[in-house]
Amino acid sequence: MPATHLHHHAPRILPREFYGASPKVVARKLLGKLITHQLNGERLTGRIIESEAYLGRCDPASHAYGGETARNAVLFGPPGYSYVYFIYGMHYCLNFSCQKQGEPGGVLIRALEPVAGLETMTRLRGLSGIGRRKLLCSGPGRLCQALGITLAQDNNLDVTVVDSRLQVLDDGSPPPSILVTPRIGISKAEDLPLRFVVTG
DNA sequence: GGAGCGATGTCCT
DNA sequence: GGACATCGCTCCG
Numbered sequence: 001m002p003a004t005h006l007h008h009h010a011p012r013i014l015p016r017e018f019y020g021a022s023p024k025v026v027a028r029k030l031l032g033k034l035i036t037h038q039l040n041g042e043r044l045t046g047r048i049i050e051s052e053a054y055l056g057r058c059d060p061a062s063h064a065y066g067g068e069t070a071r072n073a074v075l076f077g078p079p080g081y082s083y084v085y086f087i088y089g090m091h092y093c094l095n096f097s098c099q100k101q102g103e104p105g106g107v108l109i110r111a112l113e114p115v116a117g118l119e120t121m122t123r124l125r126g127l128s129g130i131g132r133r134k135l136l137c138s139g140p141g142r143l144c145q146a147l148g149i150t151l152a153q154d155n156n157l158d159v160t161v162v163d164s165r166l167q168v169l170d171d172g173s174p175p176p177s178i179l180v181t182p183r184i185g186i187s188k189a190e191d192l193p194l195r196f197v198v199t200g
Numbered sequence: 201g202g203a204g205c206g207a208t209g210t211c212c213t
Numbered sequence: 214g215g216a217c218a219t220c221g222c223t224c225c226g
Contacts, residue, residue, distance in 0.1 A: 052218070061218070071211065088219045089208025095218085108218055141219050186218055 011036075011169035016160045019079030019098040023053035023105040026098040028196050030107060032176045034115060034169040035094075037147040037154070042120055044147045046112025046137050047173075049198040052183045054095070056104040060188035064104030074156045075104040082166055084144070084155040091141030094149055096159065096168070110184070110195070112137035114146070121146040 011034060019026055028051075036045040054062035056075070063072040063085065074083040074097050083095040083106055099105040114121055114136050121136055122128075125146050137143040144150075149166070157166045176198040183195045 054218075063218080066212090069211075085218085086210065087217060089210080089217090091208095091219050093218060106218095110218085135221095139219070183218075187216085 007172055007174050009172040011171045013160055013162065014080075014168045014170055016078070016080045019096060019160075020100060021098065023055055023098050023107050024194060026096070026105075027051040027053040027107040027194065028178060030096070030109075030168070031178055031196055031198050032173050034171055035109065035112060035147070036116075036167050036169060037149060038165040039120070039148040042117055044117035044121055045115040046143065046147065047115055048109060048111075049113050049176075050109075050111035050138075051196050052108040052110055053194040053196075054106045054108060055194070056099070056106075059192075061183065061186040061190075062104070062106070064106070068104070072104070075106050077101060077156075080158060080160040082154055082157045082159055084149060084151045086151050087141070092144040092149055092151055093140040094144055094154070108140060109143060110140050111197075112143045112146075120148075124148055 030048050030051050033048050034045055036043050056062055056064045059065055064075045068076045074081050078101045079098045081097045083097055084092055087093055094109045095106040097106055125136060137146045154166055157164050159166050159168050179197045179199050180193045181195045182191050
């Protein structure tokens with residue numbers, strides 16, 4: 001067995017308590033974890049390599065800023081649920097709710113390293129096949145397209161239960177080294193260091 | 201390889 | 214009616 005596998009174990013679903021912390025803590029700790037989406041009987045899996053924390057009521061860049069609406073209700077619910085929204089008329093973005101019920105907070109998943117189901121991901125992305133690995137799952141819209149995640153099917157799913165089509169797993173891979181930067185693509189609260197990227 | 205920009209639907213004022 | 218937690222194309226170097 002290769003040395004890189006020595007610290008791995010069978011993937012375990014992250015428990016609800018994992019998401020109970022602040023978005024900042026959860027966003028950092030999600031790096032290196034696996035997201036897997038069951039689509040037509042196939043598992044599409046990627047490792048999280050970029051995330052952003054959205055803090056809630058006090059954060060002008062958060063969807064929860066300004067109070068609860070039909071769209072952002074998941075953020076106000078219990079931790080460990082998927083929050084999928086539609087943006088710019090053509091893209092979906094995937095988040096996970098965190099903090100306890102009534103305290104809104106979320107983590108945006110910005111990039112994955114493809115792990116399983118690359119052929120299907122390539123097809124879903126509309127890419128030709130060779131040499132496009134970098135474009136497969138880098139970007140919040142791209143990774144949703146690659147994994148087949150949509151608002152209609154994947155919003156408000158409990159990702160901590162065994163029978164969920166969408167799950168987040170810990171395979172015991174060692175904690176990655178992390179770069180912290182300001183968040184990307186927002187126009188409010190731009191300077192806060194709430195973006196987390198795996199280096200390399 | 202990077203800046204500029206159009207596409208496009210939904211939410212909220 | 215405007216903004217938007219984006220992407221991929223064009224054009225220019």
